[in-house]
Amino acid sequence: MKIERGKLIETLKELKGKGYKYLVKIAGVDNINSISVLYFVRDIDNNKEEVVEVELDPNDTALPSVEEVYKAADWYERTLYEMFGIEIKGRQIRRLLLEKWNGKGAPLRKNFEWGAPYETKQSKKAVA
């Protein structure tokens, strides 16, 4: 189901109340004119699945953190942040999870520059 960004937490909380307690994955997709973020949730006991889709403007991609609803969202949100440059509101991402280079841009966006020079040192954002 497609929903507005503002209703994300509300919708997921409602789904969780209905038994969709398991978060399978959060995936981002760059559609060039928009960026969609998909939340795959599952009801383990009744073997049902649901997809919640949020469409974002590429220049305004801030999303509320859903970690309060699904704890499993933690690492997925961090990968969203570094792969799509989506800012996650309500939580501070202290260091990058996967990327050890201090690169520019979001790698999984379609306008990412291949072969652009980047520092190969470990990211300066990293905290010991």
Place this chain on the structure above:
Amino acid sequence: MTTKINIGPIHPSTHGVLRLVVELDGDTIVGVEPHIGFLHRGVEKLAENRMYMQNIGYMEKIDYVAPMAYDDAYVAAVEEAMGVEVKERAKYIRTILLELQRIASHLLWLGTMANDLGQFYTLFMWTFRDRDKILRLLQEHAGARMFYLNMRPGGVVRDLPPDFEENTLQVLDYIEKRITEYEHYLESNQVFIERTKGIGVLSREMAIELGATGPVLRGSGVNYDTRSNKPYYAYSELGFRPQVMFAGDSFARYKVRMLEMKESIRMVREAFKKIPEGDAVGMPVRLIMPQAKNKIVTVNRETPRGEAFIYMIADKERPYRLSIRTPSFINLSLINEIAKGSRLADLFAILGSLDLVMADVDL
């Protein structure tokens, strides 16, 4: 006062390049912060920029302990994008091969976990010897020991060799005997029991909340297995039963995998009885060209480490977007929750029981 110590990134017990920053109060773990990404290759981005057939090889490298599982998951996604049905005989062949791959993967895990618990290289050597017998079987079919590249849309690269059934049944008889022996060997070992029972407990609620998957989820008493909940290939015909334990500790996770190996052996035997005659060869890879524009495909597959989930937006020549959920990634993120309150020495017993492959984590 707490102390922070650093473990890794290179350490024999981290099963790859993994750095852990452990916060300790005396000898008790207060928090674990995994630093991953040392093996990050950007598989998802690479896949978007390569043709469908070129990606098959890449997918195998996601998990080098059970490459065929990802080979299969990706090819299944391509099949769905192309609208190709898998041939009836090929379904059985894939089931047999994937289950053999699962036994091989679990055997490797068993050896390394015993290593983590301080039983240096005895069990490791034994399980490697047994695993090699399975790799030889797979080599007979695919021609390679490790990266098979044997899945093709609609089937497999070639039919099983003529004496495959006989050889496999012989090897399975041998391995079944060995597994029982290892079980006896480990479960009568006081050190093994004390270091796994009650260590690293993950409750049912937390397992669901944190998104645990595979044997970790089933070790916590959740009856969820893709093979039974979303049956594919021949699993429903073979009467697959998911193996569930309820304690949620390291021992339960160990036991789930041991029972899974026995279940796999049973299923392979059953599959040889029911396998139909006919053609099993799929189409050549150069013909992979889905006539699709932005077709959305989702595939769930139970790899030895847990559930792999592929979300693909298929285009004509190459995937527009290929998003993969790997089981090790999410299982590693549990470590903070599981290890809290344990002793530092138990950290590796817990890490071993999660069955991580770092390439699978970093993707």
